[in-house]
Amino acid sequence: MTDPTRRRDAGRTRAALLNAAAELFAERGFAHATIRDIGERAGVDSAMIARYFGGKAQLYVAVLQKEQGTGEPPDLLDGERLRHVVERAVRQGAGPLYHSALHAHDDPRADEFSRRELHRRIVTPLARRLAADGADRPQARAELLTAAVVGVLIGRSSGTLPALTALDADELAGLLAQVLSAMEPRECSRRF
Amino acid sequence: MTDPTRRRDAGRTRAALLNAAAELFAERGFAHATIRDIGERAGVDSAMIARYFGGKAQLYVAVLQKEQGTGEPPDLLDGERLRHVVERAVRQGAGPLYHSALHAHDDPRADEFSRRELHRRIVTPLARRLAADGADRPQARAELLTAAVVGVLIGRSSGTLPALTALDADELAGLLAQVLSAMEPRECSRRF
DNA sequence: AGCCTAAGTCATCAGGCGATGACATCGACT
DNA sequence: AGTCGATGTCATCGCCTGATGACTTAGGCT
Numbered sequence: 001m002t003d004p005t006r007r008r009d010a011g012r013t014r015a016a017l018l019n020a021a022a023e024l025f026a027e028r029g030f031a032h033a034t035i036r037d038i039g040e041r042a043g044v045d046s047a048m049i050a051r052y053f054g055g056k057a058q059l060y061v062a063v064l065q066k067e068q069g070t071g072e073p074p075d076l077l078d079g080e081r082l083r084h085v086v087e088r089a090v091r092q093g094a095g096p097l098y099h100s101a102l103h104a105h106d107d108p109r110a111d112e113f114s115r116r117e118l119h120r121r122i123v124t125p126l127a128r129r130l131a132a133d134g135a136d137r138p139q140a141r142a143e144l145l146t147a148a149v150v151g152v153l154i155g156r157s158s159g160t161l162p163a164l165t166a167l168d169a170d171e172l173a174g175l176l177a178q179v180l181s182a183m184e185p186r187e188c189s190r191r192f
Numbered sequence: 193m194t195d196p197t198r199r200r201d202a203g204r205t206r207a208a209l210l211n212a213a214a215e216l217f218a219e220r221g222f223a224h225a226t227i228r229d230i231g232e233r234a235g236v237d238s239a240m241i242a243r244y245f246g247g248k249a250q251l252y253v254a255v256l257q258k259e260q261g262t263g264e265p266p267d268l269l270d271g272e273r274l275r276h277v278v279e280r281a282v283r284q285g286a287g288p289l290y291h292s293a294l295h296a297h298d299d300p301r302a303d304e305f306s307r308r309e310l311h312r313r314i315v316t317p318l319a320r321r322l323a324a325d326g327a328d329r330p331q332a333r334a335e336l337l338t339a340a341v342v343g344v345l346i347g348r349s350s351g352t353l354p355a356l357t358a359l360d361a362d363e364l365a366g367l368l369a370q371v372l373s374a375m376e377p378r379e380c381s382r383r384f
Numbered sequence: 385a386g387c388c389t390a391a392g393t394c395a396t397c398a399g400g401c402g403a404t405g406a407c408a409t410c411g412a413c414t
Numbered sequence: 415a416g417t418c419g420a421t422g423t424c425a426t427c428g429c430c431t432g433a434t435g436a437c438t439t440a441g442g443c444t
Binding site for chain 3: 415416417418419420421422423424425426427428429430431432433434435436437438439440441442443444
């Protein structure tokens with residue numbers, strides 16, 4: 001834009017769209033992020049989204065693919081992983097993926113991809129950990145914890161819960177760790 | 193409709209709209225429930241919404257007012273109250289109120305009313321209980337638990353988390369009770 | 385220098401949304 | 415019976431959304 005030596009640059013434009021989209025999808029979720037806003041934040045005409053990605057849904061998939069690591073990440077009961085997820089959410093919003101746990105998108109492609117990624121990155125590692133620890137119904141517990149964490153991270157940025165919003169990453173991670181550990185079998189567990 | 197003795201009845205129409213709206217707001221949240229769908233489900237022209245309530249937002253407020261009890265309800269750490277909330281969510285969807293914890297509506301009136309009701313019915317009782325039990329940061333903990341429960345109830349009906357959806361009300365209430373109790377101070381709590 | 389394709393701009397479309405007001409009709413009342 | 419307000423129907427408005435294609439322009443190439 002301000003750089004006179006690079007007035008036209010497809011790579012730069014694509015990257016700007018990806019970054020802007022990642023931010024807006026994280027802040028608002030798929031449905032409430034409009035391609036016009038994405039284009040505006042990227043400093044690019046929104047028609048470029050159709051040119052470079054095919055459409056809004058494909059842009060969303062591209063954002064998820066850009067962010068994805070290769071292997072299966074550690075589960076949220078790992079303290080470091082939880083801190084990382086929480087810090088990221090505090091900095092950048094809940095993340096596009098997490099919204100998909102609560103609201104089906106209006107586009108089937110974006111929906112299907114979100115579903116798979118959410119399970120690969122969050123649910124499955126948790127279920128494995130819980131199963132290894134001997135919890136019963138590990139899959140249901142993993143999905144319940146995922147929904148709970150997502151609820152907290154999204155609720156934190158909704159404005160409806162000010163005391164939750166006011167927590168910093170440390171405090172939030174600490175409290176979430178307490179909640180998460182409730183699903184692990186323990187000697188002092190009260191119900192099972 | 194099929195009753196020939198009452199072809200026109202403002203009260204009946206109003207009630208039908210309220211019921212249909214309660215269902216659809218519960219299933220989809222405020223933003224994704226359209227007045228056309230509400231009218232269709234009620235068997236009534238959607239223009240009646242404007243006539244009887246003023247608009248979609250006022251209809252939403254009316255739904256919340258219809259459902260509200262008078263006093264402050266017991267908190268979710270009360271087993272019976274939790275069961276009641278869970279059973280209702282399993283039967284009818286998460287409920288219009290709960291959606292407001294995660295997504296601000298697009299209408300400021302609906303938003304403000306939701307916020308207040310959510311705090312009155314859920315957050316405040318929880319915070320009181322936690323404070324009485326000696327937990328620190330009771331308000332933050334109460335809001336965190338609220339967000340977690342709402343995440344679970346909404347996530348259950350999103351389709352993204354099948355094992356969570358498959359839980360019946362008993363199992364769900366049991367697991368949620370475990371999660372909720374994690375925020376109460378206990379002798380075997382690990383972090384505080 | 386001139387060309388030609390990649391890159392970017394712009395106007396516009398179709399569809400869905402909430403809202404609105406003109407119109408039709410019912411039915412209670414005098 | 416006739417009137418008139420209450421009730422219900424319908425067409426349409428204005429707005430926003432994602433998408434599309436015609437058009438313009440930049441800039442590397444020969």
